[in-house]
Structure formats: structure tokens, C-alpha cells
Amino acid sequence: MTGSAAIARPATNTPPPTATLAQQALAYRFDALPADVVELAKQCLLDWFAVTLAAADDPLVRILASDAEEEGGKPLATLVGLGTRVARLQAALINGAASHALDYDDVNMWMSGHPTVTFTPALLAQAEGNRVSGRAFIEAFIAGYETAGRAGWLVAPGHYARGFHATATIGAFAAAAACARLLGLDAERTATAFGIAGTQAAGLKSVFGTMCKPLHAGMAARAGLSAARWAAKGFTSRGDILECAQGFAATHSADFNPERALGAPPNDFHIRNNLFKYHAACYLTHAPIECVKALRLNHAIQPEDVRAIRLKIDGETDKVCNIQQPTSGLEAKFSLKLTTAFALAGVDTAALSSYSAANAGNARLARLRDKVAIDFQSGWPHTQAEMSIELTDGRHFEARHDSGVPESDVSRQGDKLVAKYRSLATPVLGEAKAEALLSAVQRLEALDSIDDLLAHAVR
Template structure:
């Protein structure tokens, strides 16, 4: 494997990124990512896995001054990073970027929120650091794609360690050489297995990636040593965890000039690879209006990569339902609101009408397809066949329309926890972040009073 100095170049780009480099739309897109992140983290903070992590932290003496989103407890900054990161991925309702191959914002914001509150960072520094981390996620993701994910690594936990490091390093003002060393510290911690999808460990990956990134940046700032070529060196991140070192892809121009412009938001509370099939099922149901009992068989065509991500054939829990193509298709055909959190319950997996439709689904996993594309053909009892296709990998062109959709999601998910006044306070803080002198205000606005 050729030793191209890709670590140094990715570190340099993150370290030198400044406010004046950012087009106006990137500030708006950052605010939309924050709206979406808080939208999923506030309710995620009420989940059992978050309770367990908080209980473990407090038993370990980790009380501190850092705010926890959607909670009243305060803990150490590193602990807050872990817990907020896990909470933000708990519902599997957070944003996606296909260049990274995972979930970028859940690894970047937790580290910045805890660190920013601790050092009283300005809102502009927060945004600069967010974009530096986000762009790093796309570059490192492209570097090791596609074999890294195919081998069974959860990119959010692995690549996400580098994006969190870049974000925290930018906020701390690390030089490019210091940040390259920080990447080495992160590389030796990066981990996360796809085999744990459908369990509490999947959201834990986001939290540990963010915590590892914060730790790596802080240690590098203090002189802790590591290799400065960890991405490309022999027995480094790429050679040990993938069959690829796609330097040209990593350092090349992203579509539309910035990886952030290709962010994809979720409007169904399930694995993103179920979204195109859900949209196909919704389209067929709405345009044909047949009762589910009339369905004879359902054929779904989708990229072969989904087989090892979201193909739990007979889910028994609400969490497993989020990773079941058959279950989510059955829910959509039955008119279940796949955007609602409470739709994904243990009980819904046992409903006879869901099981009946699940049993009628056959899946053709197509090699080398667009992994965001799905095609569906439903045959009814009279022989009629209805077809639909959908590609969920196309970013919305209308940023204002996207903002409206995210605000609706934010309101519906945050207000049951923080109440109307708390929801307005948090939304206002997000909108004002670029004029804040201390982002601790944002962190505190997200806590439960």
C-alpha cells in the first residue's frame, strides 16, 4: 500500500478551516444539523440505554459541570460527550452522509458541546469546528470505502473517531501537525462492529467515537505522541480495517463542493436503508388504496449491502424493527406512521397483520446497485401488479423546505420532553449560535430544568 501523506493533508485542511472560508449556506446547513441533532437527542436521552450510561457514570464518580441534553444530571465533559453521543444515536433517527458511509453529526456535536461549554467557546468557533469535523468524516470515509464497511465495521464508530478528533482539535486550535498526531491517537481507539446493530451497542459506537475524538485532541495538545501517518501507514487504520486506500477520493472535490451539502436527514425513525422501501410502500398504498389483506406477494429489489445491515427477518423488539426491511415495509403498507417514535414497539412486531405482510415479502439483493435505491412490485389477489421506485440518497435541493421539515421534526420530538417554553428556548439558542460568545448557553438550553 503506497504511503501517500493523506493523514497530514486531511489534518491540514481541518486545522486551517476558518469562518471566512464558509459559504453562507454552510452556516444554515450547520444550524439544520443542530436542529436535527437536538431533535433526536432530547428524546434519546430518555431511553433505557442512556439511563444505564448515566447510572454507571455517577456510580464511577463522574459528576461534573457539563450539561446532559434532555436531562438534569451534570457530569464530566468526557462523560457528557459519551452519553450525549450515545443518546443522539439511540433512536437511529439522526442524519446520514453516504461519503462517510454513516452518521456524521452524532460523532461531532457531542464533543464540541461538552468542550465548548467547558472552555466557553464562541458560536462561530463551534460552527468552524463542526464543519472541519464533518468534512473530515467524508474524507476518511471515502478513503476506506467500500471494503471497510463490508468487512463489518460500523463507520460511525470508526471513521467517526476521526471526525470528532478534527472537530475538537479545531476548537482547541491545534496545528496541522498536532492534529495529525491526534488522528494517530484516535486511530488506535477507533472501533465498532456492525454485528451489534439492533442492540444498545450501536448507539454506544457514536458516543465512544466522540469521546475518543475529544480525548485524542486533548492529549495531542498536551504533547502525547502517536504516529502522524496513521491513516496510510503499514498496519495503520486503512491497511488493518479495509482493502482500500482511496487517496484521490478522500482528497478530491466532494459533490457540490462540500460534504455538508450532501447531508441526508431522516424522516422515518429507522435505519436509513429502509427509507427507500418505506417510500415505495407508501406511494403504492396511497395511489392504490387497497386493504393489506388483498396483497398476495411483495417483491423488493435493493442493494446487496442491505442484507447485512437491515435484514432482520422476524424482529421481536422495537429496536430490531428499525433494522428489518420486511417489518418496515409491512408497517408502511398498513398505514403506520414510520416517523413516530412509538410506532417502533415490541408489540408492533407481534401484530398478526404485520406478520402476515412480512411473510409475503421476498427480497432480491442486487449487487453493485445504488445503495439508496429501491424498487417494489406488489401483486394483489386479482393478479394486478403495482410498482414503485425511490432513491433516498438525493439531498433536497430546496434548503428552506428542508428547514421547515426539520423544524416540524424538532417540535414533535422535543416538546414532549422540554415542554413548549423549553423547546422555544432551545430552538432560539440554535438559531443564534453564530452570534453567541459562549456556546455553554446552547448546552444549558438543551438540559431539562
């Protein structure tokens, strides 16, 4: 197409965003990181291993692993859970897809996506066999996480609203930043890595409920790892990919907020706003689930006594997790009505087995599902919900919840994550290996080599 108008971004008083983002990513030093930030990084990593191990036998993983075996390549990196060794870029793709396969991984609302699943697989793939210390790994981990928050906020909210899955797109920049830090790139080559990652960044929300959604995390990991590796070898791209005409921001969002995105993050670190999942479904279903749990606990509501349920929630959820009549376990994770019915019927929303075709088609659950009426609100926080339940005897009960508030007690959060980890990892690894991996993650900063982690992460 000729003659198309190049969209130029307005001038700002901030330094060039791509170059600034590169400099920020390279600035983290372990000794300068606050203790709670280091602990949060380890919690994110433990949660990542938990959800990745639990997906080791997922059909998605089997398909990708089989394809990697057929394709071949130098076996330098481990597939978590399976133990198979494949080429580094293949490992980043497959481990990334696996870690998002169950939709049980962490979330950051500033990124508008799932941060840890995008850069952790890339870091592990690059670190394995290269004697990367735990401290160096944590520095790169924080570089990736903070880049996810900054790059996400640069183009929010228009980017996600336009139909892009930020886990895939923003995640590519996060993975590039993490790997650039790990590889020791300078700021110029890190900006180039962003340019390489940016032209690969892709992922559409329209495929939610299919295998392509978790694939996005793997695509981001592979794009970021390849971008950093290629930039290190002299591969060229633009060094201003975020802000240039026809660049990432211009083509992917109506919003462009460099002053906000590149300034001090909330609470000084984006990782302090990380949200862990304790329900194995889309995060935007969590507030309604918590409303139901509170109403059942406080008023002893029984499913058979419910006449009607009215849910108020932000209208953006209609585009993300409002599958009306899911037929598979994967679709069930993206159904506000069915997950509400699950919670009301006492189905364990933390259990992976709850999200099955059998439950999606269960007649009793379907009757409850169809009692849910959704009143979409404009401009609400995505993580907020209000619920009213009317009983057959005429009584009404109401509850509200915001699932976007991070846990203030990092130690208490750690205890909850250890329980989640054990419930997911032990059935895959067995108790001895699961506990050994847990111990290795908890003393990550003392490890001489990240290989000590991966040795325990296979059956």
C-alpha cells in the same frame, strides 16, 4: 504473532493523507463559509438536539448515566435532556450514545455512516464553560463533518463491507478533527490526535439491533475528544496513522483512495450531501418505505388486498437491516420486511412509538411482513429500491425510489426539520424551553457562548 506481513499501501501522487487531512480540518474560517453551508450546520445541530432529547429516557442512556454517577468525576459538562453534569469524556460518550439510540439521526453516504452524532457531543462537552462562540463552534463543526466525509471515502467501500461500523471508526477521526480545531491545535498535533483516535477506533456491524450500535457514536465522540485533549498536552502517537503499514487503512479496508478522498468533495462540501431522516428506522429501509407510500397514495392499495410484495434492493442491506422476525422495537428498525409492512399497514414510520415489541409481534403486521420477498441486487446504490406489489385481483403495481438524493431546497428542508424537532423536543422540554433552544440554534452564529444552547437543552 511474529513474522506477520505488514501491509504497505502503494505509493500515490497525493501528499501524505493524515497530514493533509489535518491541514484541511484546520482551514475552515467562518467568514469564508458559504451561507448554505452555515445553514446546513445549524440544521444538523437542530436535528441532533431533537433526536438526543427524545432519547433522554431510553434505557441505554439511563444505564450509562447511572454508571457515570457511580464513577464520579469533575462535573463540567451537561447531559442533554437529563440536566445531570458529568466529566467531559463521560458527557461525550453518553450524549453521543443518546443521539444515536433511536436511529433517527442524519446520514452521509460518503462517510457510510452517521456524521453529526460523532463529533457534536465531543464539541459540546469541550465547549461548555469555555466561552466558545457560535462562530468558533460552527468552524469546528464543519471541520468534523468534512473530515467524516473525507476519511470515510478514503477507505470506502471495503471498510464498511468488511464489517466495521463507520459511525464508530470514521467518527473517531471526525470528532478528533472537530475538537482539534476547537482547541486550536496546529497541523502536527492534529495529525497526532488522528493517531490517538485511530488506535481507539472500533465498532462492529454485527451488534446492530442491540444497544452497542448507538454506543458506537458515543465511543467515537469520546475517542476523538480524548485524542485532541491528550495531543494538546503532548501525548504522542504516529502522525501517519491512516496510510502507514499496519495503520488504519491497511488493517481496516481493502480499499485506499487518497486522491479521491482528499480532493474536492462533491458539491465542494460533504455537508451538502447530508441526508436527514424522516422515518425512525435504519436509513437503508427508507427507500422501500417510500416505495410503499407512493403505491398506497397513487393506487389506494389496502393491506388486505395484497397477495405478494417483491422488493429489489442492494445486497449489502442483507448484512445491515434484514432481521427476519424482529421481537423488539430496536430490532424492528433493522427489518426491511417489517418496516415495509408498517408502511403498507399505515403505521406511522416517523413515530418513535411505532417501533415497539407490540408492533414487532403483531400478528397482522407479521402476515404482511411474510408476504415480502427480497431480491438482493449486486452493485446497486445502497439507497435505491424497486418494489412490485401484486393484489389478490391479479393487478400489479411498481414503484422505485432513491433515498440518497439530498433535498435541493435548504429552506424547505429547514421547515421539515423544525417540525421534526418540535415533535421530538417539546414532549421532553415543554414548549417554552423547546422554542428557546430552537431560537438559539437558529441564531447560532450570533451567540457569544455555546453555554446559551445548553441552558435550554435540559428539563
